[in-house]
Ligand code: PHE
C-alpha cells in the first residue's frame with residue numbers, strides 16, 4: 001500500500017453546477033491525538049442517541065456486531081483497535097481517508113477487504129444532517145456489519161463487481177450504484193420480530209431511523225435485483241422507497257450471478273422514478289407519498 005499522507009480536511013468545491021466533491025485518494029493515518037474535546041463529544045452524543053433509537057429498530061445482527069466490535073460512546077474509536085477485532089473476524093481492515101473516493105479506488109479497496117473510513121467528524125452544528133459521509137456515518141453506520149461473515153463477503157463481492165461495471169461503462173455503473181444505495185446505504189430487513197434497518201445511511205441518521213420504519217409516506221417493497229437496479233434515488237431527502245430483504249443470504253444469492261447480461265437487459269429499459277410502485281412489485285407497504293418536495297423524482 002502507498003505511503004500515508006498527512007490528513008487534510010477537504011471541502012467541497014462550490015461551483016455553478018452546485019457542490020462538486022474534491023476527491024483525495026490518499027490513505028491517511030487516523031490523527032487520533034488531534035481530535036478535540038468537541039469531536040469526542042459529537043461522537044458521544046450521536047452514539048448514545050442512535051444506540052437508544054436503534055434498539056428494536058436496527059437489525060439484531062447490526063446491534064450484535066456493534067457490541068462485538070467494542071465501540072463505546074465515550075471516545076472516538078481508534079481504527080487500530082477496531083482492526084484488531086475486525087481482521088480476526090472477517091479479514092476486513094479499516095483505512096483512513098479524507099472523504100469520498102473516486103469510484104474505481106473505492107471498488108478496489110472493497111475488493112481487497114479494505115473499508116475506507118473518513119477520518120474527520122462533523123461539527124457540533126451538523127449533528128442532525130451532513131451532506132457528506134463523515135467518521136460517524138462510516139464508523140457507526142458501515143463498519144459493524146463488516147463483522148458479519150455473509151455481509152462481509154457481499155461487500156467484497158460488490159467491490160469486484162464495481163471494478164467490472166466500471167470497465168463496462170457508465171450505465172452499468174449506475175445500475176450497480178443503485179444496488180449499493182438501496183442495500184448497503186438504505187436497506188431494510190425482515191426479521192422474526194418485524195421490519196428492521198441495516199442500511200448505514202439510515203442507522204447513522206436519527207430522523208431516517210424513525211422515518212424508514214414508522215412513517216406511512218414511503219413504499220416498502222420486497223427486494224428484486226433488477227427492480228432495484230432500475231430505480232432512481234434521492235440524495236436530498238428521506239427515501240421514497242425502501243427495498244426489504246429477508247436475509248443477508250438472500251442478498252448474497254441474488255447478487256452472485258454475473259451481472260453482465262443483467263446490465264445488457266437493463267440498458268433497454270427505462271429507469272423507474274424513486275416513488276413509483278409497479279404492478280409486479282411485492283408491496284409490503286404502499287406509501288402515502290406525503291411530505292416530499294413536490295418537484296419530480298431524482
Ligand atoms: N455478481 C456481480 C457481478 O457479476 C458482483 C456483485 C456481487 C455485485 C455482489 C454486487 C454485489 O458483477
Ligand code: CO
Pocket residue numbers: 133137138142185200201
Ligand atoms: Co455510506
